[in-house]
Amino acid sequence: MQASPPPTGSDSDPASVAAACKAHALTPAQFAALRDEATAAKASAYCPYSRFRVGAALLADDGAVTTGANVENASYPVGTCAERVALAKAVTAPGGRPRAFRAVAVASDASPPASPCGMCRQLWVSLSPVSCLLSPVSCLLVPFPFPSARSLVPRSLGPAADGRSIREFCDPHVPVIMFGGDGGFVVLTLQEVRLGFFLPGLDRGVASAKRADVPSVRSSV
Numbered sequence: 035m036q037a038s039p040p041p042t043g044s045d046s047d048p049a050s051v052a053a054a055c056k057a058h059a060l061t062p063a064q065f066a067a068l069r070d071e072a073t074a075a076k077a078s079a080y081c082p083y084s085r086f087r088v089g090a091a092l093l094a095d096d097g098a099v100t101t102g103a104n105v106e107n108a109s110y111p112v113g114t115c116a117e118r119v120a121l122a123k124a125v126t127a128p129g130g131r132p133r134a135f136r137a138v139a140v141a142s143d144a145s146p147p148a149s150p151c152g153m154c155r156q157l158w159v160s161l162s163p164v165s166c167l168l169s170p171v172s173c174l175l176v177p178f179p180f181p182s183a184r185s186l187v188p189r190s191l192g193p194a195a196d197g198r199s200i201r202e203f204c205d206p207h208v209p210v211i212m213f214g215g216d217g218g219f220v221v222l223t224l225q226e227v228r229l230g231f232f233l234p235g236l237d238r239g240v241a242s243a244k245r246a247d248v249p250s251v252r253s254s255v
Contacts (some may be wrong), residue, residue: 045065054219064136071091077105088104090140091120092121100120101120102121132177145214145215
């Protein structure tokens with residue numbers, strides 16, 4: 035049975051922000067910082083082909099924030115999503131990788147929010163169950179009862195049951211936060227974001243974002 039769409043709201047609504055913070059043990063200051071950092075990172079996106087900008091920000095348990103933006107290539111699969119850029123930077127940081135992530139924020143120009151791609155979900159599944167705050171125009175606070183992160187990507191690759199687990203950066207309740215161009219946000223846990231789950235109207239949101247007044251960029255490659 036298909037689940038009904040999550041309720042929506044705006045991060046300009048204090049009640050929506052307070053509910054998201056309470057649900058994921060974040061302070062309003064942390065929520066605002068993640069939104070601002072992810073939105074700022076979006077400006078660094080290299081996306082001359084789709085012109086679809088995405089920025090990401092990770093909050094580590096020590097308070098450090100690592101950002102990333104999507105990097106495209108003429109051969110589309112070669113490009114890298116903002117979430118994976120930020121995760122790779124954080125995990126390979128010269129000063130030592132974080133013990134855990136508190137939250138992940140992702141910002142795009144789409145409205146409603148763009149759902150995470152399968153490759154990003156695979157990486158999250160490998161690192162650990164993560165919760166998601168998706169956000170372009172809406173605030174989705176949804177308690178979908180998925181038993182495990184693996185239900186997100188049913189046939190995903192992951193640590194074998196031989197003790198060599200790499201799920202060392204997040205506990206099961208860490209939120210991933212995605213922000214949109216107009217300040218909305220969505221809240222879903224990684225367990226809650228099912229494989230193939232996309233928000234209603236997503237295609238329209240992406241199309242409108244591509245039509246927005248974004249300066250045309252010509253590839254230098």
